[in-house]
Amino acid sequence: MPTFHVPTVLLPALACVLAASVAACSPRPGASPPPSETAPVASEPARPEAPPPPELRLPETVRPTAYDVALTVVPTEDRFEGHITIALDVAASSRIVWLHALGLDVRTATIDGAPAKVHSTGSGGRIGLEPARPLSVGRATVVIDYTGAISPKNEFGVFKQKEGEHWYAFTQLEAIDARRAFPCFDEPGFKVPWKLRLKVKKDDRALSNTPPISEKIEGDYKIVQFAETKPLPAYLVAFAVGPMDVVDAGTAGKNHTPVRIVVPRGRGAEARFAKEVTGKILAQLEDYFGIPYPYEKLDCVDIPVFSGAMENPGLVTFGQSLILSVPEKETVRFRHQYIDITAHELGHQWFGDLVTTAWWDDVWLNEAFASWITNRLIETWQPERHKDTERAADTARAMRADSLVSARRIRQPIATEDDIGNAFDHITYEKGAAVIDMFENWVGRDAFRAGVTRYLTKHAHKNATAEQFLAVVFEGERAPVGAAFETFLNQPGVPLVTASLRCDAGQPPKLALAQSRYLPAGAQAPETSWQIPVCARYPGAKGVASSCTLLQKPRGELTLGEARACPAWVSANADGHGYYRVLYQGDLLAKLLAPRSGDAELTRAEKVALLSDLAALVRTSKLSYQDVLAVVPKLAGDPVKDVVEGTIELVADLRSTEMVPEALRPQYARFIRDTYGARAKKLGFVSRRGDSDDTRLLRAKLLLLVADQGEDRALQSEAKALASKWLADRKGVDPDVVETVLAISAQTGDRAWFERMRAALRATTSRFERNQILGALAHFRDPDALRAALAVNLTDDADIRDSLWTIKSAQATPATRAIAYAFMKESFEALAARMPDEAGAFGFGAAAPALAGGGFCDEAHAADLEAFFRERAARYSGGRRSLAQVVESVKGCSAFRALQAPNVGAFFQKR
Template identity: 35%
Template sequence: MCMRGAMVLACCCLLSARAIAAAPDEPAPTGRLPEWAQPLLYRVALRVDPEQARFSGDVDITVALRKPSDHLWLHGQGLQVDRASVTDAAGTAHAAHYREVLADVGVARIDLDGVLPAQTIHLRMHYSAALADGVQGLYKTQQGGQAYAMAQMEPISARTVFPCFDEPAFRASFALSLTVPARDIALANTRQIAQAAAGPGWKTVVFAPSKPLPTYLLAFGVGPWDVRSAASIAPDAYRNTPLPLRSIGYAGEADSMRRVAAFTPSIIQALENYYGYGYPWDKLDLINLGGGMENPGLVVLDDVGSGVPQPSPAAMRGAFNLAAHEFAHQWTGNTVTMAWWTDTWLSEAFTTWMQQKITMQLHPEYRGDLDRVKLLQRAMANDSLLSARAIRQPVQGNGDIMNAFDDITYEKGAGVLGMFEHYLGEAAFQQGLRAYVHQHAMQSVAAAAVVDAIAQQASDSAAVKRAFYSFLDQNGVPYVRAKVLTQHGQTVLQLAQMRYLPLGANGDGERHWGIPVCVRYSTAAGSRDACTLLDTAQATLALPGADAASWVMPNAGAQGYYRYALDSHSLATLAAHTARLSDVEQLAYADAIEASFHHGDIDAGEVLAALRPLADAPAREVATAPLAQVAWIYRHLAHTDAQRAAVVQWVTTAYLPHLQRLGYQARAGESDGDALWRTALVPPLAFEFKLPAVRAVLLQQGDALLAAMRNGSFDAQHVDREMAIAALGVAVQERGEAALQTLATAEEGGGDSVWQRQLVQAMAHANDSPSAAQLRALALDPKLDGVAMLGLLMTTDGNVMDRDARWQWFDAHLPKLLAGLPGPAAAYMPSMLAMEACSDADATRLQAMFGGAAAQVPGVARGVAQAGETIHLCGALRAAQDPAALTR
């Protein structure tokens, strides 16, 4: 091998370096960068003042140059580089020239003054760039009249902050220093190791070098942060030293992370125990910025209401689940990283699956098992589209990267993991994941690393690998059709698999997977389970002990990622015994009814009859599961007064008595369950089905809250916030522009950042034409960030009264709206409009709206395709149904 220094030239004399140098017109890489230049270490020194529009920096990248070249490819976007040089292994400096050759995607080229042999070099650049206005890159934000700058690199925004190799495969260490105003506090992934004055009014803060990270996980922030130390997390069998823990918020808001910090140690130690691998970073800061991001050592989380005496159960559960998700990333995503965005599931699917596991372990009362099934079913609804992407969809450009952060990656990926865990057994599955993390720590890998580790735990590893990849590499939902038969005196289940295609989908249903199918069925001695790996078009599964009267649940424990259908007799038998099913199986039954409806097998009247027993289930998640499907029927099929009255009567009978027993305000000492029931029932009954009895009570409450806001006596810290949002939403709809303006004034007044976001939720209920127009005007306020803008525009009412005006407004303002959205969010705007549409004419209109320049925004093209297909399928189902079935 070649050695450093003078020996480099001798090693390379066997070939003519200049002869193999790339031509100046070599095409710029539009996908992955070439691997012959590898970053090893970044020394990044930035000068940042959040009050200013721009920042400057010096970066020194240690690069392993693995072949002779006169140029380098890397990433940079919107950077003004005024000095660049390269120092070779012998210490000789060479001139270099930086230029952004593909400005729209952020690809840059460094041209050298000659060909350098393969060796380790230092690439140095001085540059400046603008602080971003959104929430990508190094962005600036205002809170309480003070300025902050925060870095959000995922997925591909590091290139807007410094010149770098902005791909997950390129892990490198970071040595970061920040020169900031003396009044401000600087934060980063690693602990601070030094601080020194840097001229009048400035200081330089130096942070410990990091372990190897991809660029998307580099994080830092500057501003008047409020920092509070919490008790360190005690050592355990996998970590020898205490882990420093801090809560961080905007000025005056460090306390907002207090409740999150309290449950953090239990989550971290549960994860360490599962993976047998200690938390790998030198500290853990929890920073409250809203949302979540798994930055090592500087995790972005959301609070549960700053200063709220008693947060709602929903807020506490949401905060716990978010923390469990982001902390799980510290192992899958941060310790082991995907080599390319094709395998984003290695990060997001695993953390979604692990979050549910941790929730069930530490807080079984939160019912993470039911959340798992609900999220899995949401993914299957998306995956039923012909335009759905595969979990491992090839990623060619930035748009594909943006599309990778969706229900398929998160929820489908998690569902597939859970299915194979159930099939292999929890202990074997854990052993495979431990091997994966330990063997590939601080590496970037492809799917084979984890699939092989898991499959090795099976008796037939080759079959399991084939089955696993059948779910990773092809889109679509398996449809398992099951029929109970008697063969040779034995009861068996005849199984057939195909792709699930709803009415209106013109795809090929002849597709096969390796499906771990587990069924539960009744016998005279109780229920039993039977499992098989269904990897052929048809198969037969014996059901020992079953007879003609047995009920069969084709998805035992709701663990499978597939939809099922039973023959009519078996379905009727199962429907008569839904009370014998577990809570998660009842959710799977509800999905089977929905799948049959969208497949055209049953009509709307049969849906209402089949779902009605679930409304009486003790579990809230099961009892309210029918509401979404009933809402679709109400919105799209109930045309006459009689039909609408029939659906409203169904809802009223099923749910109103329960809500009236609960009441419309939290009671002293009531259980979390009661509070969550109320939160689940009030919004759909008030806004979707508009039950007069519900709206009358909420309007009275909303009027009182508005009056308190206007006379200055309102106290957001001591209201039932869940009900306040609903009450104010009804008031906005009934009182119009005056109510909306009161809420807008309160939201602009600052204060509790969580309450500000909740006010936006209430305002989004505006649905009459004048109020909706006012709301859209507020969304264009330049002071709003993209998240707040999206909140105002995402209507929470299913019956938009001025949809034509709304669509015209979106069409007129689309470039500005898309430019203001954070990262992948732009790809979801088409689906936001699709929720209001149900005809091919609407689909055509949507396609036209998002054509032209909008189609060039990364991720939007796929978003339009999926939204258009969703609209088409809605229209096809509506056309195939006879609304008269609602009154028969």
């Protein structure tokens, strides 16, 4: 799924409609009448006595066994033509065959050669095909001729985009948009082989999941027949059409799989990095799984405007900013991002494609495992990336989302199609990956790896459920681990483990443990318990030792069996692998933070996890923000990037939560300069030879913090000069800090500076540069400039799919937040009209409350958000849940501020 956050021909003559192959058809220019949603043209209205359509899932009594699809796709047109043959297995006598179709104009439909009556459910996305007599048990064949839309606006179904002078058509069918491309059984459990033929303009290239096996020229067109796929659910079928260039990236893996990077015409040079590393990533994954890449080829396809990436087997798609970069402008962030996302999407070739979830409640079997294997691959392949700390930071993000009472479970029951869209969130991706990591650490990496290979081998080219996964991976003596795993799958929330050290005479030291559900101030939820693998590190007789236990009850203990005496320190979340927060009792926290050296230090991941715990505990009454701020200077100089970023989060949150009163802002700014200023200035805006990737990434964050919240005038002035230089000639500024200098310059800029940036936005033909400028626009603090910057979303200066997210940047301060919220309320309908149609939880309607109001920290705005978006959010898939979570978050922030503002004020008063 996107790892992440969007384009007509008339039917020919009757002979063409009845032809078995779309090769006999030639598109004619012109526009078809607007189709109704799955409206039958050749049949009378449904009989009153017709059975009602299924509400969510299709009946199991009729299943597809194979598809044969022929499409005519011309990206300059607004519609495509389709002809589909579906082989069926009928398990029980059936009066109607129900299948999915949405936005398709069904022209003819037959079952076993005889006309079938078409029952439409309107916008419900289902059609029923009724033969003259009920189908008997056995085999049957459905044939449908239809047309569908090639949307110029959406990023789902079949859509088109223009890049330069050329048009391209693509597909994005996960989760439930295959029904926009074909009448089909659009559920993951229906996994069968597909044959696809594409009729395209002869100068266009046609790509699909499998290699072409034949190509035939017919006048101005060509017909490309692709090899039959391995069994696939409908959502993984994909194609791309247009004058694309193909960059040969060699072969990879045990089967010498051909690897190619597919780009818009003329953009091949920008695929340099993707060409270099894609095959290496594929080989690493093969080595881990012990199973060769399951498909015949690997094409990685650039989609100019796309909100992420998609794991279609053999035809993986990427948003352009994720896969292309001008070589001399490549940044560390771009390279890391491409490796991470490619590892995730290629991990799906095994988890999701080779073995597919049986239903969307187990989408974690796809997404969580792809996220987890990304961490595992990079940890071993590129140890200099320090993926252990990134993994701990990802877990911290998941815990923040999971702290909401309205958070969903990893394995959430699917009651509506909205629930399917909602399933692709931090809980599925990051919490799921963190829980997998915790249990992998519990049973041991080698044992877990062997279990994963068993699972993939047993269910190859089939579907599987969570129960089947747990039974295979944790079999034999490890079978009880599956029950513990399920306590994290089937209930929401974050465990809070309270740890206190007991050192009784004549007894080995022990950690007394207690578990409860972590809840921030103001939150209420039923008590929950888990079976938690708790592991601790501490000084032992032969260096640092570790001990583990399974905390199955509200209270328990962990014997520190390798300690000679009462240990000087104990980390109750060894190497940050646990999906739980730790509340240290007594002097355990002080001992953890005491300076040490060598092996006695906390690991990098433990420091990140500890900072995450401190950030969470100040949102309760269990820890004072005053005490946490006193810790910040001790860790702000840490060599580990993710540790420093953890301290930055603790400090930066003070402004976003309005915790520092106006009278104490100078002390707050001075604290930031005193704590981070020297390091930021030493790093400067120019990279040095020998700088590590971590240094390059940290440079931008430190400079932004000190220049903005630290109000460092010298850094602001230097950034303004560099931004001016970049706007003039795009040279002479370190690529890793371009976005930083533009953002800093906007923070102190006026309306004239905005006009200069907008002029540059209008003048550039580079999508990459355009997005760099857009990223800075909402950083303006000047009210007039900020309003003008937000208004760019209502103009043609930029694609709104690129510019809309700038509204979130304006959440940084209370003043700019109010302006952004007013803009969203005034412009909601205009913005909605410019955005793609809704699909899943990635749509505008679901995101709008968080974009415009997620930064508020008071009850009044929580109420206003709920009132304004109540009806508006309900129009959109995923909107209700998104709004509920934003409102809960704002209320929680208000309770947090009431709890800790006096402590924060006291801290800065002393300064």
